[in-house]
Amino acid sequence: MRIENSFIPVRGVGETTERRLWEHGITHWEEFDGSVVGDTVGQRIETFIDDGWTHLERGDVTVFAEALPASSRWRLYENVxxxxxxxxxxxxxxxxxxxxxxxxxxxxxxxxxxxxxxxxxxxxxxxxxxxxxxxxxxxxxxxxxxxxxxxxxxxxxxxxxxxxxxxxxxxxxxxxxxxxxxxxxxxxxxxxxxxxxxxxxxxxxxxxxxxxxxxxxxxxxxxxxxxxxxxxxxxxxxxxxxxxxxxxxx
Missing domain, CATH: 3.30.420.10 (Ribonuclease H-like superfamily/Ribonuclease H)
Known part of the structure; x- marks a missing residue:
């Protein structure tokens, strides 16, 4: 699993919402289309994805580490x-x-x-x-x-x-x-x-x-x-x- 499969670093998105996105086929940032979640959370996810690509291009996972719970930081490993x-x-x-x-x-x-x-x-x-x-x-x-x-x-x-x-x-x-x-x-x-x-x-x-x-x-x-x-x-x-x-x- 890679960071690009993750949505829980977004404020207002917990494991339940993330799982619902996955179950609806939105398993990667590139597949997010604003459905499944409300407008406010959807805008936060879109902003997170835009900024996230920039961080990944730099090889910097700091912002994701800060946003992920300690038990979920294993998601960072495959990227780096x-x-x-x-x-x-x-x-x-x-x-x-x-x-x-x-x-x-x-x-x-x-x-x-x-x-x-x-x-x-x-x-x-x-x-x-x-x-x-x-x-x-x-x-x-x-x-x-x-x-x-x-x-x-x-x-x-x-x-x-x-x-x-x-x-x-x-x-x-x-x-x-x-x-x-x-x-x-x-x-x-x-x-x-x-x-x-x-x-x-x-x-x-x-x-x-x-x-x-x-x-x-x-x-x-x-x-x-x-x-x-x-x-x-x-x-x-x-x-x-x-x-x-x-x-x-x-």
Whole structure:
């Protein structure tokens, strides 16, 4: 499903109205003709579509991310798949005012980059990576990763953000990232490590154990990379549940 199939970002259009449009054969912006809805909502939809094409031509999905509920931002992914950045961080604790970020991994278009505190993890590098992305994807990053980075590095993350935890909940997938991976059969290349283990590994590295840093980095990278197949599964299932269920012949 693509943004051009969506009407719920329009003020006054909820899921019920959008589904009614789809059921009447209006499954794409190009098919909207003003029928099905009243004049006022129809004018809003026409304005939204006109402006929407301009944003899509620029590769900018910000306005759609701001208008969509957190559980529906999965609809953005297909439009900007190649410039989507998956992000995960490791820290020394849960409080950004007292703890530090140790590693940050970013996965985009098949490549994974990891920055390490005290080596190459800087505000400038993070800003550069995020500015190059059209969409930021995290798991529980809306409440944790993004505010942690903003506090520790004095950043303002403005990249449109899809937190995978919310569309997962829409599908009845609960628990942490690794629990959901196991439920969906997504494999990891290394044994499971807890957040507490991640803190221990960092402190071991600070005492001179380079092997502990290697393990921590690989753990962080696995979290980041595994979000991509998870998002693929989630978007496929929600496409079937939300879009195809309403318009199987679209």
């Amino acid at each position: 798949r190649k410039s989507t950045c998956f992000l995960d961080i490791e820290t020394t604790g849960l409080d950004a005012t007292h703890n530090d970020v140790t590693t940050v991994s970013l996965h985009r278009n098949g490549d994974t980059t990891t920055f390490v505190a005290g080596r190459d993890l800087t505000a400038g590098r993070l800003e550069s990576e995020l500015e190059a992305a059209s969409l930021l994807v995290t798991f529980n990053g809306q409440r944790f990763d993004v505010p942690f980075l903003e506090t520790c590095f004095d950043l303002e993350v403005s990249t449109p953000h899809l937190d995978l935890m919310y569309p997962c909940k829409k599908l009845g997938l609960s628990g942490g990232l690794k629990a959901i991976e196991r439920e969906l059969g997504i494999d990891r290349d290394m044994p499971d490590i807890s957040g507490r283990d991640a803190v221990r590994l960092w402190h071991e590295y600070e005492r001179g154990d380079e092997g502990s840093l290697e393990t921590l980095v690989e753990y962080n990278r696995a979290d980041t990379r595994n979000m991509e197949p998870l998002l693929d599964i989630v978007t496929d299932r929600l496409h079937e549940q939300v879009f195809e269920a309403a318009c199987p012949d679209a």
